[in-house]
Each structure stands twice: as structure tokens, then as C-alpha cells.
Amino acid sequence: MGSVYFGFWGKVPDKKEITSIKQAVASGIYDMNGDLIGKYFIYDRELTSFHQLPKHLVDALVATEDARFFEHNGVDTKSLFRVLIKSILLQDDSAGGGSTITMQLAKNLFGREELGIFSMPVNKYKEAIVAGRLEDIYSKEEIIELYLNTVTFSDNTYGIESAAKKFFNKEVSQLNLEESATLIGTLKANNGYNPRLYKENSLRRRNTVISQMVKYGYLSKETADTTTVKDIELSYRSFQYDEGTAPYFRERVRQEALKLLKDIKKPDGSSYDMYKDGLKIYTTLDLEMQEIAEASMQKHMSSIQNQYEKAYGKYAPWAQNKKIFKSYVKRIPKYQLLKKNGLSEKAIMDSLSQKHLIDVFNGTTDTILEISPLDSLEYQLKQLNTGFVAIDPSDGAIRSYIGGVNFKHFKYDHISQSKRQVGSTFKPFVYTTALENGVAPCSYFSIEAVTYEEDDNWRPENATTNDEDDEHTFYSLKYALSNSVNTIAVKVLKHVGVDNVIKQAKKMGIEEDLPQVSSIALGTAGISIKDMAGSYASFVNESKPVTPYFIVRIEDKNGNVIMENDKNTVKNDKAFTDKTRQVMIEFLKTTVDKGTAKRLRYAYHLNNDIAGKTGTTQDNKDAWFIGITPKLVTVTWVGNDEHQIGFNSTRIGQGANAALPMFGNFYSQLSKNNKFNNITNATFEEPSEEVMTALECEDRHQETFVERVFGNPNTIKVSSGKDEDKEEKTKKEKKGFFSFLKKKKNK
Known part of the structure; x- marks a missing residue:
């Protein structure tokens, strides 16, 4: 035994080393309400203090693992010699027993060495020596605290705080008797008594722990009888990086936090380690809203995937x-x-x-x-994929974030990495530009298709038209936008100029370089979900776009703030006038009430104040819906990551069918939850009398012969290319008519 003491079998930690014990502690990521979302760790461990441990938890531990804990000085000599004799003389490595809580702590802290047939006796004696030194330095309460912070529970979980949150979704201080007994019971065999995998085994072991508590006077028989008949009710939450709630968001926060920590030093000048230093990262996410969003996403994606595959069939x-x-x-x-x-x-x-x-x-x-x-x-x-983000439009705080359909299989984040064609969700930028450049809200544009020779004879068409409409039908701006009329969107862009549209989009927060082509009116440019959310926020944020963000602050393990987000997430300058903002909200409200997004009203029975815009790209590759409410802007995208594969029909692939239902499910559930009343019951600002007067006009106008000849001040005619012949014909008709009047007058 002296050879062990003097280090012949390896160094025995001295009191200095034991005094300066350091443990790797997981960093936590928290939502806006302080609820734990996930962790970053090498070992899934969170530290807790003795005063946070429920008495019944400590009692269960002592009664089960070391009944004489408060009496010995770290070593139960009788039990230890019994084990040593068995392991040496009988070669029984599974003899077990003998290790006090303090000796187990020594093993947890410093591990064991492989020494062949001498492994058991040598390691046991080393642990006895270290246990004595631990008892000299730490109080019994501190040893219990250290032990429960270092011991391994089921599913590779280190420490009681992490175990409580993983298996019961609560802090250790909130554990009840049966939950405490269940976790203590797993210490005998982490896998065999894992309550997630082997519930019956775990239940029997839990009841054994409770019996031990009765045996040593920690619990009355009556309380034990009441407790042992209860089932084990788990509320399991995995904190593995690719499982659990908000995995895409947690990964995005991890990447950003690592960047931020590079420029932050500890008081001693060393760098922070996010995986070991027990940092607390507070974010903008609302965990409950995120769970609602994920459930809505899963419900919708299951449905649209089925429609998608069924529509293609064997082709x-x-x-x-x-x-x-x-x-x-x-x-x-x-x-x-x-x-x-x-x-x-x-x-x-x-x-x-x-x-x-x-x-x-x-x-x-x-x-x-x-x-x-x-x-x-x-x-x-x-496999179809998706992207979903919901932000507070007043400052860009991200409340919900879904980067894809399944993080384990699809790591690509469609919010932070993807730029897809945005389809008709770009049209509000075009119409905003028109209003800012003096086009009246009640201006009319012809729905007639035009061939643009300057754009390689490009001829944009409308997806659908009314049977009674013809080349002489004109739509108001509001009706054209709410029904997503392609021909008019392009004419509006042509009227105000593509450069002006690009400048306006930049003012509204679009950071991507936009191509100077007429087709951007129909959303052929690739833009990120994040940028679309920040830009659309301007319609309900005093005409100011925002930059979506997610990290609020980072604290060290002692609660000291080491980083705080002081970025100005709201653009200082207005992107457009108040009048334009009010007009655009009326346009986009009509989209929901009567236009391409009216499904929200009749299918989801949403009576909230909602504005929005659907979007579908060429060949049905991308489906979009952007929902605007006074206190939440939500963007949803659905499509296939493989750009060669789209939906086989507009009926299935249009934004109103492939993307909108995700928002419908989401907002419907929010509306049923009183917690979100401040969001779902919020109302849009009342438009000014000037705006209401400016919007007083019919949706559709059928041009008369007289108007074709003399013109109508409320109609704006844009023609190009081959349609110049038609414009010339109209001029000749008008000239001929005036000649006729002149001759008549001369007579």
C-alpha cells in the first residue's frame, strides 16, 4: 500500500491539486424568457450549489450510495477491505461496494488507470487516499455538491442539474421525490436503469431507492407507499446538437458566439472556451413560439410532401x-x-x-x-425543404427560426445560407417605388400581355385571368398587387424604371446585388429569407427596415456580462413616406382579405389584422408566403434543394398552397394561446383620411371607345416592342377622329 501512497503506481493528486479542482461546464443558450433552449459542451454538465439540492435528493443519495456518509472521514474501512480481498483473492472484478460517496467523487474527478490484475486494488486505494484529502479540504455539503456535479447519469449526462433538465425538463431544485429517486437510481447502472430506454427497470430501481430511504429513516412508510405506486413521467429534452428544439437556431448561435468570443478575453487575458466555461448566451427566441412553429412546420411539410409525390406519381x-x-x-x-x-x-x-x-x-x-x-x-x-422565420418588426429580434425540415439529415440552413428566387413577394418593392415616384394608388394599368423587344422579346403572362377581361381591361394598383398580376407588375416597373426599383429595395434593407433586368418585377432575383423579413418589417415599423438579430448578451458562469448587443438593428432613415406605408398596408391587407392569400380567412378562420403576400417562381421551383401583423413578420419558404426539381403544377406549387398553410397553422395556434394575445390581438394603424380618399376607386375598369381615343387621366399605358404598332394604331385613330371634327367645323 505504501507503493501506492508514494506514487509507484502513478501520481496521487495532492491537496494543492485537489483544492484547485476545475471542471468543464456546458454553456447554455437561453430564450427571451430565460428558459434553456440548448447547450454547448464536451461533457453535458451544469453546476449547481448544495443549497439548490432538494433534501429528498440528498437523502436518496446517502441512503442508497453511502449510508454512513456523515459518520466516516471519506473511507468505509470495513467495506473497502471486503472489496479488496474479493478482487485480489477471488479475482472478482464485479465485487462492487466499498466506495463511499467521497471515493466515488475521487474517481469522477481523477479517473482510473488500467493496471492489469492490480487495477482494482491499486485504484481503490488511490481513491481512498484522495478521499481522505477531499474530506480534509471540503465540508460534507461541499462533497455532496461536487459529487452531484460530476457524477454521470444516463444518456451521457454529467451532473444532476443537466440530468434534471434532460429527463424532467426542470431545474434540480424543482425535482419531486419520485423524480429524485429515479435519477439517483440510475447511478447504479446508467444504461440498464435509463428511464427513457428501460422504464420498467428504472421503476423497480426507483422503488428500491425509496425503500432504502425508509430503511435509514429518511422517509415514512406511508409516504413511500404513496410514492412507489406512481408511474415515471418523463419530460425528456435532448440537448444533443442535432436533436431537440430549434437545432438550426442553436447552430447559428454557436457560429456567431464563437466569432464574438474571439475578441473577448477573461480578466487573466486568456480566451473563453464556449464548451468548457459555463457561459450563458441569452437570445431573442421565444421557446414556446418556436415549439408551435416547429409543430406547424412538421404538420404542413408532411401534407405538402404527400401532395408533391402523389402529383408526380410514376413520372x-x-x-x-x-x-x-x-x-x-x-x-x-x-x-x-x-x-x-x-x-x-x-x-x-x-x-x-x-x-x-x-x-x-x-x-x-x-x-x-x-x-x-x-x-x-x-x-x-x-425531399422538399423549408425555411421559416418570425421577427419582431420593431427591432428585428428573431422569435422563431426554422432553417430546414430536419437538421439531422439536412444541415443546410435556408435562413442564413440560402438565397432563392422570391417570386411575387418582390412585387411590393415595385409598387412601393411607384407610390414614392408619384403614381397614384388609384392609377390603372392594362392587364394585356406585352412583348418587350428590348428584353429579348420577353413576354410575361398572367397565371390566371378573369373570363370577362380582355385587352381593354385595366386594374387598379391595389387589385393588381392583391391578385399578383404579372403583366401589371412589369408595366409598373417599366413606368418607374428598374434602377429606381433597385434603389428602393436597397433602402428597404435588401443587401444582395439585384440584377438590372425587368424580370426582377416577378422576383427572379435570389434573396435571403432574413433580408425579406427585415425589409417587410418596414411596412409596420414607421417605414424603417430592420436587421434581424438573435444574440442579446453573453454572461460568464458568475453572471458577469461579457458581451451585450449594442448594434443598431433599426435603420435610421425612413425607406418611404408614411403615406406610402399606409397605402401599401391597405394593398397587402386586401391580398389576405380578397386576393391570393384569402385562404387564411376561409380555411384557417383567422380574423386577426393580417397583411401579406404570396410568391411563386418560374416552373414552380419556390413557394413563398410573407405574413405581416403589427407585432410579428413571418416569412415561409418551401421548395426542393435540387434546383432542377420543382412542383409539377402551379395548383400544388403556388405560395398559397405550398407555403401559406405553414403560417396559417402557426398563427392559428398562436391565436389560441393567451400568452401571445399582445401579438395576435394587435391592430394596424388607422390610415389617414387622405389615404382613404386616395384609395376610393373601383378595382377593375373596362376602357371605353372614347377613353381609347381621348385617353383617361387615371390610366397609365406602358407599351414596348411589338406593341408599339398597337400604340401607333391608337394615335392614328385619335388623329383621324380629330380630323373628322375639324372638317365638320369647317363646314
Whole structure:
């Protein structure tokens, strides 16, 4: 034994080392209300103090693990010698017992060494020495605190605070008797008594712990009898980086926090380690709203994925006999490796057709299937994806953030990384520009399609038209925008100039370089979800766009603020006048009340103040909906990550069907939750009398013969290219008519 004491079998920690114990502590990420969203860690550990531990938790620990804990000085000599004799003489490595709570703490802190047949006796004796030193330095309460902060619970969870939050979604101080007994029970065998995996085993072990508490006088038999009949009710929350709530958001915060911490030093000049230093990162997210958003997303994506696959049927572009599929096969790493090794095409395809157990996302759930790599590729190619963000328009604080349909299988974040064509959700930028450049709200534009020779004979068409409309039908700006009329959007852009539209979009917060082409009126430019949200916020934020943000502040483990967001997230200058803002909100309210987004009213029965805009891109590749309410702006996008594959019809792929329902589900659930009444019951500002007067006009106007000849001051005619012939014809008609009047007068 002296050889152990003097370090022959390895160094024994001295009192100085024991006094300066440092433990890696997980950093936590918190929502706007201080609720834990997730963690960043090497070991999933959060520290707690003794005074936060419920008495029944400490009692359960002592009664089960070390009944004489408060009597010995770190070593239970009788039990220790029994174990040593068994392990040496009987070679029984599983003899167990003998280790006090203090000795177990020594093992937790400093680990064990592999020493062959001497491992058990040597390690036990080393732990006894360290236990004695721990008892000299720390009080019994401090040892309990250290032990419960270092011991490993089920699912690789370190420390009682992390275990309480993972298995019961509450802080350790809030644990009841049966919950405490359940967690203490898992210490005997982390896996075998894991309440998530083996509930019956865990239940029996919990009741054993309660019996031990009765045996040593910590609990009355009556209380024990009442407790042991209760079931184990878990409220499990995984804090693994690719599981649990808001995984895309947590990853985005992680990336940003790492950047911020590079420029922040500890008082001693060293750098902070987000995985070890127990930092607290406070964010703008609303956890309850996020959970509602994720449930709404999952419900909708399951439905639209089913519609999507059913509509294609056996003609799906991702099918293995299709050209698109074959082009992606050559991108599979295994294909490239086999090709590099000289295998023939047939041999490669045979290899890729071999079935294995593969973890896939099948459109609704994460599951393991026995399929081939080719089958797995097909699952990937047919999967629709999504992006969803909801922000407070007054300052850009992100309240909900969904970067994709499933983080485990699709790490690509459609909010922070993706720029997709925005379709008709760009049209409000065009109409805002028109209003800012003097076009009256009751101006009329013809719905007639025009061929633009200067744009390579481009001829934009409308998705749908009214049967009674013809080349002489004119729509008001409000009616044209709310019904997303393509031909008029382009004419409005032509009238005010593409450069002015781009300048206006920049004022409203669009950071991307926009192409100087007429087709941007129909949303051919790629813009991020984040930018669209910040720009649309200007319609309810005094005409000022915002920059969406998510980190509020970072504190060290002692609660000292080491970083606070002092960025100006609201643009100082107004992007447009108050009058334009009020007019545009009326336009976008009409979109919801009577236009392309009216499904919100009749299908989801939403009577809230809501404005919005749907968007669908060419070939139905992208579906959008942007919902505007006085205190929340929400952007939803749905599409396939593979740009060659879109929806097979506008009926399914239009924004009103493929994106809007996600918002409908989301806002419907918010409206049922009293917590969000301040959001869902908020009303838009009342437009001024001037604005209401300016909007008093019919939606549609059928041009008369006289108006065709003499013109109408309220109509704006934009023609180009081949339609110049028609414009010239109108001029001749007008000239001829005036000549006729002149001749008549001369007579």
C-alpha cells in the first residue's frame, strides 16, 4: 500500500491539486424568457450549489450510495477491505461496494488507470487516499455538491442539474421525490436503469431507492407507499446538437458566439472556451413560439410532401430511370471512389444497388431502412425543404427560426445560407417605388400581355385571368398587387424604371446585388429569407427596415456580462413616406382579405389584422408566403434543394398552397394561446383620411371607345416592342377622329 501512497503506481493528486479542482461546464443558450433552449459542451454538465439540492435528493443519495456518509472521514474501512480481498483473492472484478460517496467523487474527478490484475486494488486505494484529502479540504455539503456535479447519469449526462433538465425538463431544485429517486437510481447502472430506454427497470430501481430511504429513516412508510405506486413521467429534452428544439437556431448561435468570443478575453487575458466555461448566451427566441412553429412546420411539410409525390406519381423526376437522377448518381462519393479505382459503370451501379441499413428521413420521420445507396439518393432528391422565420418588426429580434425540415439529415440552413428566387413577394418593392415616384394608388394599368423587344422579346403572362377581361381591361394598383398580376407588375416597373426599383429595395434593407433586368418585377432575383423579413418589417415599423438579430448578451458562469448587443438593428432613415406605408398596408391587407392569400380567412378562420403576400417562381421551383401583423413578420419558404426539381403544377406549387398553410397553422395556434394575445390581438394603424380618399376607386375598369381615343387621366399605358404598332394604331385613330371634327367645323 505504501507503493501506492508514494506514487509507484502513478501520481496521487495532492491537496494543492485537489483544492484547485476545475471542471468543464456546458454553456447554455437561453430564450427571451430565460428558459434553456440548448447547450454547448464536451461533457453535458451544469453546476449547481448544495443549497439548490432538494433534501429528498440528498437523502436518496446517502441512503442508497453511502449510508454512513456523515459518520466516516471519506473511507468505509470495513467495506473497502471486503472489496479488496474479493478482487485480489477471488479475482472478482464485479465485487462492487466499498466506495463511499467521497471515493466515488475521487474517481469522477481523477479517473482510473488500467493496471492489469492490480487495477482494482491499486485504484481503490488511490481513491481512498484522495478521499481522505477531499474530506480534509471540503465540508460534507461541499462533497455532496461536487459529487452531484460530476457524477454521470444516463444518456451521457454529467451532473444532476443537466440530468434534471434532460429527463424532467426542470431545474434540480424543482425535482419531486419520485423524480429524485429515479435519477439517483440510475447511478447504479446508467444504461440498464435509463428511464427513457428501460422504464420498467428504472421503476423497480426507483422503488428500491425509496425503500432504502425508509430503511435509514429518511422517509415514512406511508409516504413511500404513496410514492412507489406512481408511474415515471418523463419530460425528456435532448440537448444533443442535432436533436431537440430549434437545432438550426442553436447552430447559428454557436457560429456567431464563437466569432464574438474571439475578441473577448477573461480578466487573466486568456480566451473563453464556449464548451468548457459555463457561459450563458441569452437570445431573442421565444421557446414556446418556436415549439408551435416547429409543430406547424412538421404538420404542413408532411401534407405538402404527400401532395408533391402523389402529383408526380410514376413520372417523378427523382426516379432512378430519369436523367436528373442519373446526373446526381455521379456525385455520390462512393461512385467517385469506385470510378477512381477503375471499376466499370455496371460494376459501380451493382455496388451502389447493394442494400444496407441506412438512416433516412422519409418525408415525415427519421427511420432506419434496409435500402441501397441509390434508394437513399432517391429519398434525398424527392425531399422538399423549408425555411421559416418570425421577427419582431420593431427591432428585428428573431422569435422563431426554422432553417430546414430536419437538421439531422439536412444541415443546410435556408435562413442564413440560402438565397432563392422570391417570386411575387418582390412585387411590393415595385409598387412601393411607384407610390414614392408619384403614381397614384388609384392609377390603372392594362392587364394585356406585352412583348418587350428590348428584353429579348420577353413576354410575361398572367397565371390566371378573369373570363370577362380582355385587352381593354385595366386594374387598379391595389387589385393588381392583391391578385399578383404579372403583366401589371412589369408595366409598373417599366413606368418607374428598374434602377429606381433597385434603389428602393436597397433602402428597404435588401443587401444582395439585384440584377438590372425587368424580370426582377416577378422576383427572379435570389434573396435571403432574413433580408425579406427585415425589409417587410418596414411596412409596420414607421417605414424603417430592420436587421434581424438573435444574440442579446453573453454572461460568464458568475453572471458577469461579457458581451451585450449594442448594434443598431433599426435603420435610421425612413425607406418611404408614411403615406406610402399606409397605402401599401391597405394593398397587402386586401391580398389576405380578397386576393391570393384569402385562404387564411376561409380555411384557417383567422380574423386577426393580417397583411401579406404570396410568391411563386418560374416552373414552380419556390413557394413563398410573407405574413405581416403589427407585432410579428413571418416569412415561409418551401421548395426542393435540387434546383432542377420543382412542383409539377402551379395548383400544388403556388405560395398559397405550398407555403401559406405553414403560417396559417402557426398563427392559428398562436391565436389560441393567451400568452401571445399582445401579438395576435394587435391592430394596424388607422390610415389617414387622405389615404382613404386616395384609395376610393373601383378595382377593375373596362376602357371605353372614347377613353381609347381621348385617353383617361387615371390610366397609365406602358407599351414596348411589338406593341408599339398597337400604340401607333391608337394615335392614328385619335388623329383621324380629330380630323373628322375639324372638317365638320369647317363646314
